[in-house]
Amino acid sequence: MHPRLIGGALMATWALGVGLCFVRMEPSGTTAGAPWLAAGAGFGAAVAGALACTGAGGALLARLDPSALDDHLGWLRALGAGLVLWGLLSWPAAALLGVHPWVGSALLILLAAGWLLRPAVRLPRPGPGVLALGALLAIPAVLALLSPITDTDELYYHLALPARMLDQGALLGGAWMPNGSRPLALHLPYAWLMGLGGAAAPRAFHLLLAGALLLGIRQRAIQWWGRSAGLAAPLLLLGSLSFMSTLGLAYADIPTALLVLIATDAALSGRLPTLAIAAGGALAVKYTGVLGVAPLFAVLGVRAFLQPGRGRALGALTLAGLAALAIVAPWWLRNLLDGLHPLFPFAGWQDAGPFVFQFPHKYGMGHSLAATLLLPWNLTMHAEHDSMVFLGRISPAFLALAPAALWAAWRDARARLLVVVALCGLLLWSLGTQWLRYLLPLLPIAALAAAAGLARLPRWAMAGVAACWLLGLPANLRPVLATARSQAPVALGLEAPEVYLAREQSAWPAIHWINQHSPADAKVALLYSWQAALIERPWVLGSVEDHVPTRHFLALHGDHALQRLADAGVTHVLWSRVNFLHKSYAFLDDAAFEDQFERPERELQEALQRDAVLMFEHGRHAVYKIQPR
């Protein structure tokens, strides 16, 4: 070997060793380096996951849809297809071999083996300007990535479920673990990543997917409508709180949006195999993908119907639709095999009475015709990130560019399809739960349509749109920056995670009690509480939506609920006082509200006082020990 190479290798090893020792031997006794090392491990696993997906997806597309790898977005399609494949393989792997880190590693190696087939995937090479802007905007996301888990959805689902499955070494689901019965096309990969790189790994993977989405949308807009569109499309997303707020967290909305974008792009370029894979994958990652997928297939169906030789075109589209359904169907099959409703936990709670998973009327500003017509305005002007009024915010530049996008749709077939899909998706969304995050799968399509409109404007008009975007920034970024400011000390190792958790999580003292003082073999039921990801004991139930699992369990077992928990091996209960407000459920009459919300909570409290032992209480959170009768 060349002496210079050996010298270089020794020098690099020495430098890395000095750095690690510097962190390890920190004289102040703080663990300032720990978050960064955790992030390093997380990013390492995430990059490995993304590269493996791209290799596998590239190999898959090279067989099924070779032209999908031809242009600048080949890497994005390969990444998306690989992600779908990863999710698809994960269920049989987990069901047969268990949920263990080694299974995840083996799966990752299998996916990475796709590169051995030498797919013609050209990885993206963003310029230094794009990288610098991306790094700047990613600062809040990186701080979030380095922080302990305090986000509600990560606490009850996105990170809680992968951690629990890894701990149990098996798939989970049913009424005891309702989130485990959702399609796990993303959450099993999250579990594999967590097994390899800790909690930071799924978050870093999510951030990489978000970066891929932004880069992909930029490349697509440049290719179709020029540089100004290429700048506008990602900035529209980055100027929207609902997009920015989850960048550094392990969520499912942006991965769904990525797959919907790939499906839409494939539809525009007539690549049906890629369309089928991405559309099915989007549905398997999160059902809200239907907001983009359904209008897309409808529009393509109408288009096929209107063109000559409609039979063949409709047949091919039907085949693509069936293939997409085949990707999500295994999860329905899994539920059926478990004796559940195929769409559990979104449906199938009726064994305990008239239970619904979600009350769509809780969200938004109404479902009347007038409210629907006013939706674009209301969505932009009145949305609040911390109330049920859409629970989020988007950049006002979307609304500002709406006329231009319609104009572009008139003149440009691509923009037309994007606008129609976005509008139909918006209409579909308005019929259900008007939660802005659920609209995220459509947002890249809307951004592309808006960018198409912008490209047709004169420069001075573009300046007006830019001013509108800038005026929207403070309201959209303020919550993100406030969160970043709160997370900075713990992310930088200047604050102990326990101190941060005590500051941010009112339930932390009770959780800390469970982790530190309950017996090692304790099993915890989360009743009206959801902070599962922080609990270092096996847990069941937890909360989804309006505390459905707890309310369903209480409705099903009534006075015997605690005995049923004890029979299931539960030793402790983490209980939180909710005090449901009728004004939040104004669409329910007094009797229904009392029956569905107030009475079960009151009866549980009485049952705990009657049959359990209070072991710890802090504020509205308490830990009870269950006494088997």
Place this chain on the structure above:
Amino acid sequence: MNAPSWGRFTAVLLSVGCAAPFSPAQPLPSAHSLPAPPASEPQVLVIPPPPASSRRPLPAFRHACRDSRFPALAGPWVVGCGPGGRLDRAEHLETGQIVELDSPPDSAGLSEGQIFAQGDEHGLWTLPDPLPRHASSLMDQGEIAPPALQDPGVASLHEGRVAVFLIRDSHALTREADPLPWFPPALAWPTVYWVDGRDQASDGLDIWGWNHRAGPPFPVVTAPGDQRHVASSETWLAWIDDDGIWLQDHQSHARWLHRADAGFRAGPSLWGSVACWEERTAGDIDVRCSDGLEATGAGDQGWPSRWGPWLLIRQGDLPWLVTADAAGEVAP
């Protein structure tokens, strides 16, 4: 347990040698490795018939406190909360004098006419003075339960240790222990008692004690099951376990037991030899005292606090005062 991960493994590697300041470096001595605590066969606690009593609501204390153990009695004073849930008011039961406390804490230790809470803005309130006198040493050191107060000292519990100090002193003595959070210590100066979890896996929770003048901490009650909710007054010690409420004279080590389903929420309140406790029977919660005074009837009564002829309880969300026509300390 949470998922194993390389990230967590790395963090654990890094944290070696950086243990929390109060975590015991060595395993604590188990009760099994120490001489068994002296204990006599328990006698049955004989409860006399209820004396004549009257009861009235205390609407001034209707606001829920952040610490659900309040309102409570500090001698002849009721200490409770206003709308903010902090301990911001006290009322003298004989004179009706109401005091609004300055810098009210969320929780505190009480003794006759005194309130003590740690923290920079807190200290010792000697009623009816509304201002706290800043006292003591362990300001903001992560108390895990309200302190216990008995002139001239205070006992407080922290993660992995127990501490005692003189109110007027700036020096605290600490010992490694495994006190369970939320359960307050009991102080019979100079001995502090607390609920300890070191042997939880083998035989449940135990009561431990420490006299800082006489050596290391010692087990007080180590029977199988969960001994919890320790209270102390004069020479008497009370606690609750799965069998019922126990009373011990810690001079003679004589013990009395009243079998009941108790200690499921509130701890016993001890005034001399008179203990009061919550008891649940057939889905109904009542308060009973060893001198016969009780609060029973429709609805649940709970959270007893006893001093002299007065028994403070809560029924629903409203505090009530039960007053015995004649009360005096009685031998069990």
